Amino acid sequence: MTTTDSTIPPVTFIIEWENAIDVEDEWAKKAMSSFQNELETNQHRMAAKPRIMYLYDDGAVQASTIQGVIDEVAPKLKDLATLEIVPAPGMTYYKLKNFGVSRTDTELVVMLDSDAGPQPGWLENLLKPFADPEIMAVGGFTVLGHEDLLSKTMALSWIFNLPSERTKTEKRKKIHANNCAFRTEFFRRNPFPDLPGAFKKQCGFWLRDIEARGYKYVRTADAMTVHAPHPGYKFLAWRAWTTGMDRDFQAFHTVTQSRLGRLGYSFKFFASKLSRSWSRILSKGDEVDLPVWQRPIAMALSFAYFFTALLGELSSAATRSFGPLPKTGNNEPPRAIAHGHG
Known part of the structure; x- marks a missing residue:
């Protein structure tokens, strides 16, 4: 400054x-x-x-x-x-x-x-x-x-x-x-x-x-x-699908370019995100005033969200191909991208 x-x-x-x-x-x-x-x-x-x-x-x-x-x-x-x-x-x-x-x-x-x-x-x-x-x-x-x-x-x-x-x-x-x-x-x-x-x-x-x-x-x-929270179930279903498509894009550029590897990574992402979500619903539900009796319903909703994301990611891995990342920063080619920020 x-x-x-x-x-x-x-x-x-x-x-x-x-x-x-x-x-x-x-x-x-x-x-x-x-x-x-x-x-x-x-x-x-x-x-x-x-x-x-x-x-x-x-x-x-x-x-x-x-x-x-x-x-x-x-x-x-x-x-x-x-x-x-x-x-x-x-x-x-x-x-x-x-x-x-x-x-x-x-x-x-x-x-x-x-x-x-x-x-x-x-x-x-x-x-x-x-x-x-x-x-x-x-x-x-x-x-x-x-x-x-x-x-x-x-x-x-x-x-x-x-x-x-x-x-x-x-x-x-x-x-x-x-x-x-x-x-x-x-x-x-x-x-x-x-x-x-x-x-x-x-x-x-x-x-x-x-x-x-x-x-x-x-x-x-x-x-x-x-x-703001997501505006309803229909919007959230679309957002879940695009999340899965985006995750496959990221997997291609940071994890593996193998189509089979991307398919396998889809399940890894699904399992890790669902596990995190369920753990937080059970242990931190009080922080958002989520009643105990609603937590099983919340877990089902969370499953539906991440399962939809999984379908989007599997669809992308099976059907989409990507080129190299565009040049960035004054047309300087990006250096190797480190993993773990996603």
């Missing part, structure tokens, strides 16, 4: 509106309201007025819809920051993030999902690690919101840790594009890769690559957001 530790340097917030289209409106509204609260808390520490870009596909949602939510739940945003609602036709999640950074000129850039609500202390703790000039990226701590049996089951089964698992979170080599920050110039030179054949693996491969090339990343559990 070029400013004192108590001052927040110039920063731009990149917020996609793709997720807000899928989840129930109340979660997007909660997220926006808590984001406004964080900016208001920190406004006197800002070295410059921050910039906020809400990015959206104008083929899927209208700017007036986003403006309406802002007017309803976060009307102070326009005074706290330079607020922009920017169309990005046809762009999906990671492309929206890259596009936002390409339009940014501040020292730091923060990525936040439209359905991820920052908790008190989020902004300060997310940016604090940049006091070390060698840190290029910081990952926050995202937990899954919950309100009913299905969402409680997924809070215990999903890739996100629970609030009690802060230490485990910081040790995991992961970055989630829903809650992270970067030195802007660094990310502009090293954007999320375009990975044909993958739905949600770009951030994982991005982290592998930059660490393999010697750049420093840190994760902090003190920068917490609460992410």
Whole structure:
């Protein structure tokens, strides 16, 4: 940072509106309201007025819809920051993030999902690690919101840790594009890769690559957001299938390119994830207020999710072929990718 530790340097917030289209409106509204609260808390520490870009596909949602939510739940945003609602036709999640950074000129850039609500202390703790000039990226701590049996089951089964698992979170080599920050110039030179054949693996491969090339990343559990739960059974079934397809893509590039090996790995992934899920449902159900009598039902739901993911992974392993990973980082070919970050 070029400013004192108590001052927040110039920063731009990149917020996609793709997720807000899928989840129930109340979660997007909660997220926006808590984001406004964080900016208001920190406004006197800002070295410059921050910039906020809400990015959206104008083929899927209208700017007036986003403006309406802002007017309803976060009307102070326009005074706290330079607020922009920017169309990005046809762009999906990671492309929206890259596009936002390409339009940014501040020292730091923060990525936040439209359905991820920052908790008190989020902004300060997310940016604090940049006091070390060698840190290029910081990952926050995202937990899954919950309100009913299905969402409680997924809070215990999903890739996100629970609030009690802060230490485990910081040790995991992961970055989630829903809650992270970067030195802007660094990310502009090293954007999320375009990975044909993958739905949600770009951030994982991005982290592998930059660490393999010697750049420093840190994760902090003190920068917490609460992410909206999955919007219903139909959406979750689709998400399970794409999870399996993505896992096979990752297996091809990090474990084995053998079709038979990929098929075998599918069962290993299924067993490990189901075991983790069932263990957490039984031992940590109280943390999400899951009654004991509902835990067998939660285990059945978890089985259905990971079995669907298994079918997706088997289908991908049996039918899909992949080329080499694209070049990244100023067209430098990525070095060998280490295992164990997935």
